[in-house]
Amino acid sequence: MNQRGQNMQRIKKLIIKEEFIEAFKQLQQFPLPINDFIVQQKCARLFSKIPKESLGLKPIKIGIVGTSTMEHFANVFYFWMAKEGFDVTLYLTEFNTLDQSILNPESKLYEFCPDIVWFFTNYRDVRMDIPFGCPAEVLDEYIQEAVSRYVSLWCALQRYSSAFIIQNNADMPLTRIFGNYEGSVSWGRSNLMRLFNLKLSQSIVPGVAVFDLDYISSLYGKRLWFESKYWYHSKHSFALDAVGLVAFRGARLVSAIKGQSKKCIVVDLDNTLWGGVIGDDGLEGIRLGHGADGEAFVDFQKYLLDLKNRGIILAVCSKNEEETAKLPFLKHPDTQIVLDDIAVFVANWDNKADNIREIAAVLNIGLDSIVFIDDNPVERALVRNMLPSVSVPELSSDPVRYIQDVEEHCFFETISYSIEDQSRSEMYRVDVQRKELQHKCTDISTFLQGLSMEAVVGECDQMNLSRISQLINKSNQFHLTTTRYTETQLTVMMKDSNVICRYFKLKDCFGDNGLISVIILRKANPLDLVVDTWVMSCRVFARGMEDFVHNEIVSIAKTLCCSRIIGRYVATKKNAVVRDLYSKLGYALIKSDNGETESEWVYRIHDVLDYKTTFIKKEEVF
Amino acid sequence: MEEEKRKQIKDRLNRVFQEVFDDDSIQIFDEMNSDDIEEWDSLIHITLVVSVEKEFCIELNASEVGKLENVAAMIDIIMSR
Numbered sequence: 001m002n003q004r005g006q007n008m009q010r011i012k013k014l015i016i017k018e019e020f021i022e023a024f025k026q027l028q029q030f031p032l033p034i035n036d037f038i039v040q041q042k043c044a045r046l047f048s049k050i051p052k053e054s055l056g057l058k059p060i061k062i063g064i065v066g067t068s069t070m071e072h073f074a075n076v077f078y079f080w081m082a083k084e085g086f087d088v089t090l091y092l093t094e095f096n097t098l099d100q101s102i103l104n105p106e107s108k109l110y111e112f113c114p115d116i117v118w119f120f121t122n123y124r125d126v127r128m129d130i131p132f133g134c135p136a137e138v139l140d141e142y143i144q145e146a147v148s149r150y151v152s153l154w155c156a157l158q159r160y161s162s163a164f165i166i167q168n169n170a171d172m173p174l175t176r177i178f179g180n181y182e183g184s185v186s187w188g189r190s191n192l193m194r195l196f197n198l199k200l201s202q203s204i205v206p207g208v209a210v211f212d213l214d215y216i217s218s219l220y221g222k223r224l225w226f227e228s229k230y231w232y233h234s235k236h237s238f239a240l241d242a243v244g245l246v247a248f249r250g251a252r253l254v255s256a257i258k259g260q261s262k263k264c265i266v267v268d269l270d271n272t273l274w275g276g277v278i279g280d281d282g283l284e285g286i287r288l289g290h291g292a293d294g295e296a297f298v299d300f301q302k303y304l305l306d307l308k309n310r311g312i313i314l315a316v317c318s319k320n321e322e323e324t325a326k327l328p329f330l331k332h333p334d335t336q337i338v339l340d341d342i343a344v345f346v347a348n349w350d351n352k353a354d355n356i357r358e359i360a361a362v363l364n365i366g367l368d369s370i371v372f373i374d375d376n377p378v379e380r381a382l383v384r385n386m387l388p389s390v391s392v393p394e395l396s397s398d399p400v401r402y403i404q405d406v407e408e409h410c411f412f413e414t415i416s417y418s419i420e421d422q423s424r425s426e427m428y429r430v431d432v433q434r435k436e437l438q439h440k441c442t443d444i445s446t447f448l449q450g451l452s453m454e455a456v457v458g459e460c461d462q463m464n465l466s467r468i469s470q471l472i473n474k475s476n477q478f479h480l481t482t483t484r485y486t487e488t489q490l491t492v493m494m495k496d497s498n499v500i501c502r503y504f505k506l507k508d509c510f511g512d513n514g515l516i517s518v519i520i521l522r523k524a525n526p527l528d529l530v531v532d533t534w535v536m537s538c539r540v541f542a543r544g545m546e547d548f549v550h551n552e553i554v555s556i557a558k559t560l561c562c563s564r565i566i567g568r569y570v571a572t573k574k575n576a577v578v579r580d581l582y583s584k585l586g587y588a589l590i591k592s593d594n595g596e597t598e599s600e601w602v603y604r605i606h607d608v609l610d611y612k613t614t615f616i617k618k619e620e621v622f
Numbered sequence: 623m624e625e626e627k628r629k630q631i632k633d634r635l636n637r638v639f640q641e642v643f644d645d646d647s648i649q650i651f652d653e654m655n656s657d658d659i660e661e662w663d664s665l666i667h668i669t670l671v672v673s674v675e676k677e678f679c680i681e682l683n684a685s686e687v688g689k690l691e692n693v694a695a696m697i698d699i700i701m702s703r
Binding site for chain 1 (some may be wrong): 641644664665668669672673676682683684687688
């Protein structure tokens with residue numbers, strides 16, 4: 001029996017012995033997304049034998065509205081979703097009932113109350129009967145019409161449900177009636193499909209994300225992807241052997257929708273960012289820029305720099321003398337990355353697991369937000385072992401493959417991009433500087449005063465919606481009720497006259513922190529103002545912002561003539577930092593349920609005494 | 623010779639069935655069809671066919687996939703390749 005067969009037998013035995021957590025841990029290690037249909041089904045079958053309650057997964061409901069047979073995909077999807085930490089319950093609409101399921105508010109799809117609805121369509125669903133030689137102006141109308149069909153389905157769905165929508169684009173087929181010529185005319189089918197996909201991505205509204213099926217079909221290999229036997233036999237729209245790949249990438253997208261993507265990349269230096277060892281080879285000896293691998297290292301640096309520029313935090317963890325390690329970033333002519341690109345620079349002789357823990361602490365992010373890149377398999381194994389929640393991709397021995405090695409894991413999927421993201425790495429770097437100042441100041445008041453902080457309060461609006469949504473959905477630590485709202489839900493709340501939504505921006509002498517807090521208050525009755533949501537970025541803890549926001553809440557309560565502010569705290573594994581917040585602000589405990597995991601607090605409004613002093617100056621934006 | 627070949631194929635096919643249905647006690651016979659195994663539905667039929675193709679390195683065409691109603695039909699097709 002081969003290695004895989006042995007692994008499976010071992011996992012089977014663990015399941016029989018009811019050692020479910022260990023069985024799942026081992027099961028996660030063996031299949032790759034690219035493994036074939038048989039391996040995926042075996043894995044799915046083994047996984048189905050593990051009771052989900054034993055794994056501590058987060059429940060989520062996904063409705064798949066497909067225009068092809070999705071059952072075999074569904075089996076496999078359960079496993080890949082579990083790998084992301086989700087226990088998914090799927091509802092598959094009946095074959096080819098796309099319109100009925102969406103347009104009828106009483107359909108089983110809506111009864112199911114999905115968190116996410118996945119429109120699993122394919123190129124065959126794009127009906128564009130465009131005559132050959134069609135002129136450009138008319139072309140656009142046809143394409144618009146084809147895309148409008150999907151847009152109206154999204155709108156219909158959003159009327160009846162607050163589910164997030166995943167929409168497949170068209171996996172461009174291989175047949176070309178005009179052969180290569182199709183690439184030279186915009187009415188050629190190849191270009192039509194490209195134009196359709198482009199128009200689709202230009203038409204998305206908040207609450208919708210495109211799943212790039214076309215990209216995946218190319219990645220897999222279109223020749224194999226369009227294996228038509230199973231379309232004709234049983235209406236499977238793509239090759240069965242690609243099921244793992246689609247399931248993995250779909251699960252990664254769902255993870256991104258739930259705010260679980262990685263935030264930070266920690267890199268080693270020697271033989272990772274350049275060829276050779278800086279301590280031994282010196283600036284002239286390391287390979288960066290010239291020669292085959294010198295160029296590969298330049299491209300890898302460029303890749304990391306691009307990631308940093310889009311908002312992924314870049315940190316260094318190297319076994320080196322700090323001065324020596326910094327040299328290439330300061331002096332090498334071909335370096336792409338400079339010191340200012342690096343939020344945290346750790347170069348010492350301690351073990352890397354401890355260093356990574358330190359980096360996570362300095363940045364105030366969870367270990368599970370980190371990806372660690374190191375060319376040395378021993379270091380990789382050490383970190384995997386000691387810090388299992390850090391992702392450590394395998395790296396090929398040839399640096400020309402490094403980018404691919406990182407890319408194929410889809411660590412950094414996202415469904416939004418805001419101006420805040422661009423400067424994120426810079427913000428973290430500047431924050432490290434603040435912490436250094438704090439260490440130097442002898443007392444906290446001097447430090448806070450020295451920061452010259454200014455905050456802006458604004459009414460939540462469309463312009464800031466993306467960042468507001470990001471903050472609500474990705475924050476775990478300073479989040480009193482861990483509410484998760486889609487942009488659609490937020491827009492509805494913003495229009496509700498009984499709901500007050502405010503955002504806060506904070507800047508200081510070091511830089512602008514951007515939008516770092518959001519509150520959603522509800523006027524429950526004439527006298528009570530309820531704090532539905534209070535979220536704040538961990539970057540601005542313990543600087544008085546908590547008090548500043550409290551002052552604003554009190555202000556709003558007074559304007560609305562409310563005499564009480566009701567706050568709730570729902571405990572999670574990650575938000576212990578705010579457990580005593582209401583108590584510290586002067587709220588009284590009304591009750592606590594569920595073995596103290598949920599508590600309700602009340603603040604009775606007085607007069608002048610309600611406002612707390614902070615070192616933060618207020619600027620109004622209304 | 624033919625009988626020997628048929629028996630070998632039957633043994634390998636039996637192993638495929640045992641793996642697909644996750645049941646080491648399965649013993650296939652010529653007339654065996656979906657009525658004989660509870661789990662054998664149209665969904666698992668696909669997994670079975672793909673496993674057979676992989677095990678015997680053969681490719682069935684679209685209409686053949688639908689015609690594999692019983693074990694004997696499967697063995698016949700495998701032998702014909």
